[in-house]
Amino acid sequence: MLDIDSGTATYSKAENSDDRTGNFGGQATKSYFYKKAVSEIDSTSSAVDDKLNKSKNTVGNRLENTSTGENFLNSDAPVRTIRNIYFQSEFITPELRTAINLLETSQNYIEEAINSIQQGKRKDSDEYIMQFKELLPELFCCRTISESFGAVINAIHNAMSNMKGQPLSEGQIVALKEIITALLREPAMSFDKAVDCVSDFEDADYEVESAGLEGLLKLVEMMNEDEMELNNG
Amino acid sequence: MAKSKAFVDTTILTNRLIKSGKEKQEAKDALDKYEITELPVYAIKEFKAGPLDYVKYLYNKLQETGSVADTIIALSSIGRQRNRQQTAIRTLGELMKKASSLSMKTSLSAKYGHLAEKENISYDSVKYEAKMLLFKAWKKRNSVTTKVVQPLACYQEFPPYEKKNGELSLIPKNCETDDCCLSKTLREEKRFDLTKLKVAINKLPSELKNKAENQKRVKLLHEIGSNKGRKISNSDCRNLGDAIFALFCPQDADILTTNIKDHEPLANALGKTAVSPEQILK
Numbered sequence: 338m339l340d341i342d343s344g345t346a347t348y349s350k351a352e353n354s355d356d357r358t359g360n361f362g363g364q365a366t367k368s369y370f371y372k373k374a375v376s377e378i379d380s381t382s383s384a385v386d387d388k389l390n391k392s393k394n395t396v397g398n399r400l401e402n403t404s405t406g407e408n409f410l411n412s413d414a415p416v417r418t419i420r421n422i423y424f425q426s427e428f429i430t431p432e433l434r435t436a437i438n439l440l441e442t443s444q445n446y447i448e449e450a451i452n453s454i455q456q457g458k459r460k461d462s463d464e465y466i467m468q469f470k471e472l473l474p475e476l477f478c479c480r481t482i483s484e485s486f487g488a489v490i491n492a493i494h495n496a497m498s499n500m501k502g503q504p505l506s507e508g509q510i511v512a513l514k515e516i517i518t519a520l521l522r523e524p525a526m527s528f529d530k531a532v533d534c535v536s537d538f539e540d541a542d543y544e545v546e547s548a549g550l551e552g553l554l555k556l557v558e559m560m561n562e563d564e565m566e567l568n569n570g
Numbered sequence: 571m572a573k574s575k576a577f578v579d580t581t582i583l584t585n586r587l588i589k590s591g592k593e594k595q596e597a598k599d600a601l602d603k604y605e606i607t608e609l610p611v612y613a614i615k616e617f618k619a620g621p622l623d624y625v626k627y628l629y630n631k632l633q634e635t636g637s638v639a640d641t642i643i644a645l646s647s648i649g650r651q652r653n654r655q656q657t658a659i660r661t662l663g664e665l666m667k668k669a670s671s672l673s674m675k676t677s678l679s680a681k682y683g684h685l686a687e688k689e690n691i692s693y694d695s696v697k698y699e700a701k702m703l704l705f706k707a708w709k710k711r712n713s714v715t716t717k718v719v720q721p722l723a724c725y726q727e728f729p730p731y732e733k734k735n736g737e738l739s740l741i742p743k744n745c746e747t748d749d750c751c752l753s754k755t756l757r758e759e760k761r762f763d764l765t766k767l768k769v770a771i772n773k774l775p776s777e778l779k780n781k782a783e784n785q786k787r788v789k790l791l792h793e794i795g796s797n798k799g800r801k802i803s804n805s806d807c808r809n810l811g812d813a814i815f816a817l818f819c820p821q822d823a824d825i826l827t828t829n830i831k832d833h834e835p836l837a838n839a840l841g842k843t844a845v846s847p848e849q850i851l852k
Contacts, residue, residue, distance in 0.1 A: 553645075
């Protein structure tokens with residue numbers, strides 16, 4: 338369940354009597370609350386969002402609102418007005434509010450990166466991607482929103498790190514936009530859905546696992562083989 | 571000269587789904603060289619009981635210990651390992667633990683508290699990653715090749731799931747029968763092939779022939795071939811291992827494997843071919 342009083346989005350595992358949760362990690366409750374609050378925003382504000390993204394909400398003024406989320410509620414942009422109604426909802430935690438701000442900013446950077454690369458301005462495109470990457474640590478701090486949110490942000494962070502400074506191709510930036518949009522649409526998506534999102538993202542030539550995980554898995558493998566050898570011997 | 575069809579073994583499936591970097595890329599490129607790639611369900615069964623089980627094991631160990639350093643220390647106590655190896659791994663874990671406790675908090679810690687501490691970030695990051703890898707690998711297993719072939723009547727592909735206590739489970743990993751669905755085919759249609767494989771293993775250089783897995787395999791091949799009433803249990807089925815790929819690979823396909831040393835003599839004994847990604851990508 339969401340723990341609204343403490344301002345953290347903790348939730349219990351699904352309360353099934355069966356041993357299986359059936360949804361890869363008890364995300365259903367969280368997802369329900371999130372959807373209840375945000376689905377209406379999506380349906381009513383997407384048109385306004387489009388308009389706004391083209392005019393008032395440039396990357397610059399988005400940035401002012403990014404890191405704390407404090408200015409968010411005071412903004413006079415039309416989309417903000419619509420969103421404010423819902424963002425005062427008891428269901429929205431500070432982490433979710435901040436995450437949505439950061440994701441929207443990310444989306445703008447990525448769109449700018451796509452526009453730049455399409456105009457042949459590769460350097461500008463890289464710079465927008467660099468600015469987007471700077472938001473990832475704070476986005477990861479919002480992982481109490483849901484396990485799937487944390488897992489998706491983590492996969493994106495690994496993918497960026499594994500590029501080792503190589504510029505992203507247009508296809509990779511488009512895939513980045515898609516996964517950020519999916520997360521913005523449903524930050525507390527089921528883990529199953531998160532797996533689908535990360536799989537699609539990975540198909541754009543990204544490596545979403547870290548060297549750290551690989552090292553730990555090699556250790557497990559080595560220990561198990563060692564044990565098997567000794568047992569066989 | 572490679573054939574146009576590949577019969578994919580567990581090592582390729584693992585490199586494609588679990589590994590990263592060069593191993594993953596080579597597996598992908600090798601698969602792309604073939605017009606048709608077939609993955610037998612036997613490879614999926616081996617994959618679930620082996621490499622995927624390691625991912626699950628790591629995740630559950632992280633869940634149990636609550637830290638990466640403690641997980642490494644716990645891993646160092648598996649089995650009765652050689653002392654030096656065990657000491658080295660344990661020391662690494664202790665060092666990590668010390669480093670985490672001394673590490674400075676990030677600039678975000680004032681706002682996010684423990685969520686911004688390096689140790690928690692590392693822990694959550696690797697835990698999410700392990701879980702994501704496990705479910706992703708399972709979902710993608712059927713899309714690694716152009717076809718999944720040779721279903722096993724006694725084995726059902728149940729997906730991984732999360733238990734109420736937060737641990738991940740891969741159960742069932744085994745065939746649920748006391749006599750494997752392959753036993754009739756092995757005894758009746760493949761009897762001569764069993765003998766050929768037994769002879770091939772016995773001809774191997776002693777370091778290969780004396781490997782525990784080959785000794786078990788020869789014994790099994792002999793028992794199944796000579797005793798009509800011999801039932802094949804789940805562990806027998808697993809111990810047949812590489813022999814299953816040699817026995818069931820179609821004549822017009824290569825066995826694609828990274829474990830060429832073990833597969834090649836068995837495949838050749840039955841007039842078949844085994845190739846590695848390295849060979850195919852030359």
